[in-house]
């Protein structure tokens with residue numbers, strides 16, 4: 001399964017993370033926003049759609065930069081592709097009712113993160 005996610009940086013270098021809703025796989029853990037790539041989508045189109053759906057933020061596909069990927073072994077073989085982008089302003093809303101926030105690296109690393117998101121956060125700060 002192919003999943004895409006976004007490390008969105010604000011002007012002071014903080015990263016946007018959101019909390020997975022209770023009852024879902026990895027519920028309550030924090031993650032980069034994003035989601036599954038549908039069969040008719042390219043990864044970039046899927047990520048633009050997910051960011052709009054989850055945070056009400058429209059991004060241009062060309063503003064996304066591929067960064068790193070992680071994988072979770074197992075039956076579903078989830079591969080999570082991380083892109084980066086800069087936040088240029090606009091109102092953000094947790095449209096699924098999820099908590100979200102901007103975090104400096106140390107604060108992000110102290111959150112209970114989903115496993116692949118933790119790996120990707122570490123790559124971002126190498």
Ligand SMILES: Nc1nc2c([nH]c(=O)n2[C@@H]2O[C@H](COP(=O)(O)OP(=O)(O)OP(=O)(O)O)[C@@H](O)[C@H]2O)c(=O)[nH]1
Nearest residue numbers: 003024025026031032034035036072078114115116117
């Ligand atoms: N962000 C993240 N997603 C993960 C990890 N491990 C893992 O299996 N996933 C899976 O990757 C998918 C992410 O897509 P999503 O955010 O659109 O999924 P979702 O929870 O809304 O839908 P779902 O409940 O149908 O799975 C989920 O199925 C999630 O369970 C992980 O470490 N980080």
